Amino acid sequence: MTTETILYIILAGVVSIALAVFMYGYKSKQTGSLRWIFGILRFITLFSILLLIINPKFKSETYTIEKPKLPVLIDNSASVRELGQTENVSELLQKFKENVDLNNKFDVSYYSFGNDFRESDSLSFDEKNTNIAKALSLTNRLFKNKTAPTIIVTDGNQTLGNDYEFSSASYKNAMYPVILGDSVKHTDLKIEQLNTNRYAFLKNQFPVEVILNYSGLKPVNSEFIVTQGAATVYRANVSFSENESSKTLNFTLAANAVGLQKYTAQLLPLAEENNKTNNKKQFAVEVIDQATNVLVVSKITHPDLGALKKAVTSNERRTVAFKKPAEAVNSLNDYQLVILYQPDRGFASIFNEIEKTGKNTLIISGLSTDWYFLNGAQDHYNKEASNANEDIQAKLNSNYGTFAVEDIGFNDFPPLHTEFGALTISVPNEVMLEQTVNGITNGNPLLATMEINGKRDAIWDGEGFWRWRARSFLQTESFQSFDDFIGNLVQYLASNKRRNRLEVSSETFYYNNNPIKISAQYFDKNYVFDNRASLNISVKNTETEKQTVFPMLLRNNYYEVDLNSLSAGEYNYTVSVANEAVSSSGSFTILDFNVEQQFLNADVSKLRRMAQNTNGKAFFASEGDLLINALIENTNFQNIEKSEQKVVPLVDWKYLLALIVLALAAEWFIRKYNGLI
Incomplete structure (x- = not known):
């Protein structure tokens, strides 16, 4: 005072x-x-x-005394059980919890990781993937600006995410890996990777690439075969040695029948192999009779066109062709959707041909668009033309109900460029994305869809969305979310199928180590999305006849269910609406592939390098006492006295x-x- x-x-x-x-x-x-x-x-x-x-x-x-933090990250994936390390983990954790000196010196907290990262309350060792890089990144963020040496109890075998060895370079605290497993080299043959397209076209050949690995000292011979049912469709003899431990096979298979075609790839095991699970892998290809052909008409070169092509062709069922207006006039009948990028008066003949053929269209406007021409070329919408430019951002309309749209972070995407002026749509439409300026909606649509007499059209008012695809990759480390958004828009516009009150979206097949999700939309009698409905999905295994009912959860403007609890097999499903005589049925197949069963050893060298990069030290599970003593005796980890005024x-x-x-x-x-x- x-x-x-x-x-x-x-x-x-x-x-x-x-x-x-x-x-x-x-x-x-x-x-x-x-x-x-x-x-x-x-x-x-x-x-x-x-x-x-x-x-x-x-x-x-x-004044307060703050102990240094000691997060303990525990690998909860199935590979820990496959390597027989569950008891070692339990004993190690018991030592950590019972050591008085360790708990007096550190504020110890426990987390588990597999697919996700969470506080550890119990361990099941049944997660189907391991994402070590994600666990390290979240721990680094959680203990930012704090003294927090980190113990990570794992076998080091990662199946998802970035390379954790390089990610650890940005980790601020010392890391102490506890290695689950040994470094003994066992004799083993395995299918390391199998690559093929998800879709193939009827009467075509589709490529398959297989990477085979051998772990051992003496030369061995084996045979690689691919079967479809009882028939063998491919066979090759392979030989390995200590110096030649990897083989890559490239071959093609014929797509002779429409529908889901299932195959089994097998590398015949050696007599002395311990792990024969990794010698076999199932894969499938959906054979379709016709592709969705998309035509992009543009007079200019722009990065948006590259982003558009990448997004559309991320699904093998779709192809994209680029043409100038004069070239495209006589070929519209070869395409299900015509995308007009920034049209001007040179597009007059295209608009006349579209009116004759009734082709579905997506018009993308921007700073090079001639709105005086475009306003007269169609009668669906009108924009007040001006010479001023405007930067706009997007906001998802959560009530959009034409098809399921997930918010992929539109609010955080870079601004698009458009011509200043009010855009008025004069026909029945649904606005998917609204324009915002400085976070405030300006009343204009950025992306709107319309359907009149079975013809589907859309207007996208803004150029520069290639930056959206780049930003989406930076945020999620994948282009998938943006590509799926564009893919869903193209799928809707390219189809002339009459809309049903219950629309269900599912894949023909899933791998059981990936997300298994089915989504649905339910509309009332006026075809307005109904978010008050109660949807259930009944799933029946065709082999065991076991039937399970799951509720579908509301996600903005669609319903979704996660079926990852189902085992591999063939299933029929029916989605129904409570108290309504509306339902939709289909089928899907879950292919068995447990990536966590593919490992024989811990990745000792990688875990040791990670420890070295962060000034820590690696220990085996049997060396728990040495690890505890090293942490207790380390003078770099001291209590901090903090004063608060x-x-x-x-x-x-x-x-x-x-x-x-x-x-x-x-x-x-x-x-x-x-x-x-």
Whole structure:
């Protein structure tokens, strides 16, 4: 408290005493004890009011001791069980929890990771993937700017995410890997990787690439075969040695029948192999009779066109062709969707041909668009043309119901460029993305779809969405979310299928180590998305006849269910709406592939390099006591004394108000009691 504040408090006391004496010592008509009581009460009231006005404060300093953090990250994936390390993990964790010195020195916390990263309450060792890089990244963020040496209990075999050895270079704290497994080299043949297209066209050949690995010392011979049912469709003899431990096979298979074609690839095992699970892998290809052909018409070269092609062709069922307006006029019948990029008067013949053929269109406008021409070339929408430019961002309309759209972070994407002016749509439409400027919606659509007499069209008012694809990759380390968004838009526009009240979207087949999700949209009788409905999906295994019912959860403008709990097999499903005679049926196949069963050893060298990169040290599971002693004896990890200084009021204003009210009330009651009021 400053000297000035102390002087103000003394002055307030003197003034309060002086006023109380003046009112009840000099001017008061009361005598005896009442004069003293009223004077004291009035002094309390006046002094409290003046203290409220002065609001004296003083500095309060508190000291706390903060232990260094010790996060323990535990691999909860199935590979730990496959390597027979579950008991070692349990014993190690028990040592950590029971060691008094360790818990006195560190604030120990436990986390598990596999597909995801979470606080550890129990361990099941059944997660189907391992993402070590994600666990390290989230731990680094969680303990940012803190002393937090990190123990990571794992076999080092990662199946998802970035390379954790290089990711650890940005980790601020020392890492102490506990290696689950050994470094003994076992004799083993395995199918390391199998690559093929998800879709193939009827009567075509589709390519298959297989990478085969051998772990061992002596030369061996084996045979690689691919079967479809009881028939062998490919066979090759392969040989390996210590120096030639990897083989890559490239071959093609014929797509002779429409529908899902399932295959089994097998590398015949050696007699001395311990792990024969990794010698076999199932894969499938969906053979389709016709591709979705998309035509992009443009007079200019722009990065948007490259992003558009990448996004559309990310699905093998779609092809993209680029043409200039003069070249495209006579070939529209070869395509299901025509994308017109920034049209001007040179597109006049294209618009005339589209009107004749009734082709579905997506028009993308930007700074090179001739809106005077475009306003006259069609009668669906109109924009006030101007010479001014505007930067806009996007906001997803959560009520959009034409098809399922996931918010991929539109609010955070870079701005698009468009011509300033109001865009008015004069036909029935649904706005998917709204324009925003500085976070405020300006009332104009950025992306809207419309369907009139079975013809589907869309207007996208803004150029520069190639930056959206780049930003999406930076945020998610994948182009998939943006490509799926464009793919869903193209799929809707390229189809002339009449919309049903219940639309279900599913894949023909899934691998059981990947997400297995089915989505659906339900519309009321006016074809408006109904978010109040209750949807269930009944799934039946065709082999075991076991039937399971799952509720579908609402996600913005669609319903979704996660079926990862199902085992491999063939399934029929029916999606139904409660209290409505509306349903939709289909089928899918789950292919068995457990990537966590592919490993024989811990990745010892990689874990050791990671420890070295962060100034830590690697230990085997049997060396738990050595790890604990190393942490306890390390002088770099010390308690930190922290001081916190706060400026707090001398007296809480609530207490002063209560005192003022109490003093005034007491004076009033005393006056009333003595008949002075």
